[in-house]
Amino acid sequence: MDFYFGNPHPYPNIHQYHAHNSVVSMTPSSPEIALSDYLMLDDYVDHQDSRSSQSTESSEKATFCDPTHGFSTGATSKNNNMKCKNGINENKRGVGPRIAFRTKSELEIMDDGYKWRKYGKKSVKSNPNLRNYYKCSSGGCSVKKRVERDRDDSSYVITTYEGVHNHESPFTTYYSPISFVHSDTTFK
DNA sequence: CGTATTTGACCCGCGC
DNA sequence: GCGCGGGTCAAATACG
Numbered sequence: 001m002d003f004y005f006g007n008p009h010p011y012p013n014i015h016q017y018h019a020h021n022s023v024v025s026m027t028p029s030s031p032e033i034a035l036s037d038y039l040m041l042d043d044y045v046d047h048q049d050s051r052s053s054q055s056t057e058s059s060e061k062a063t064f065c066d067p068t069h070g071f072s073t074g075a076t077s078k079n080n081n082m083k084c085k086n087g088i089n090e091n092k093r094g095v096g097p098r099i100a101f102r103t104k105s106e107l108e109i110m111d112d113g114y115k116w117r118k119y120g121k122k123s124v125k126s127n128p129n130l131r132n133y134y135k136c137s138s139g140g141c142s143v144k145k146r147v148e149r150d151r152d153d154s155s156y157v158i159t160t161y162e163g164v165h166n167h168e169s170p171f172t173t174y175y176s177p178i179s180f181v182h183s184d185t186t187f188k
Numbered sequence: 189c190g191t192a193t194t195t196g197a198c199c200c201g202c203g204c
Numbered sequence: 205g206c207g208c209g210g211g212t213c214a215a216a217t218a219c220g
Contacts, residue, residue: 117192117193118192118193118194119193119211119212119213119214120194120195120211120212120213121193121194121195122209122210122211122212124209124210125208125209125210126209131210131211133211133212135212137192144211146211
């Protein structure tokens with residue numbers, strides 16, 4: 001079950017959720033993957049609101065975090081799990097917005113339309129599971145993503161994207177971008 | 189044999 | 205200044 005974004009926008013299925021902090025539910029067409037997710041950025045720590053029970057109730061929740069909109073995910077300045085200056089969702093290198101979401105999935109490798117090269121793996125304190133680091137392999141594109149399993153419910157995978165792609169997903173060449181305006185995530 | 193992944197070392201910011 | 209935690213590098217290794 002591949003899961004990808006086929007949109008020129010770096011976060012195609014995110015930007016259509018209303019800018020910041022909005023929570024949107026959607027229902028992917030495929031029953032075999034259930035999303036029950038949300039995004040959290042810098043202040044992510046304990047997200048007990050996870051309803052791990054709705055396994056078949058495909059839904060996705062997202063909280064958009066963008067420097068221009070500011071951000072808040074509920075857990076403000078509660079901790080410093082992730083370093084965040086000024087409470088702004090901007091990493092230290094100013095690479096760009098960071099976006100994260102949880103996906104209920106057995107696999108951690110999801111085909112989101114981009115080609116990723118793994119460059120690191122690390123065990124982090126806040127999570128007993130390993131965190132994997134990927135970089136977009138397209139030349140000149142420095143978008144990164146982290147993938148780790150939910151510390152509380154290992155059936156979920158937390159994916160964090162960082163930065164903005166300076167190119168379109170190779171996948172988009174097969175589809176008209178317009179068609180994605182309303183299609184959100186596509187499952188196949 | 190070229191490319192992708194693995195994995196320990198290294199680096200850097202931050203708090204004490 | 206030092207140690208810790210997290211992120212990245214890069215040599216070695218695996219894989220096609």
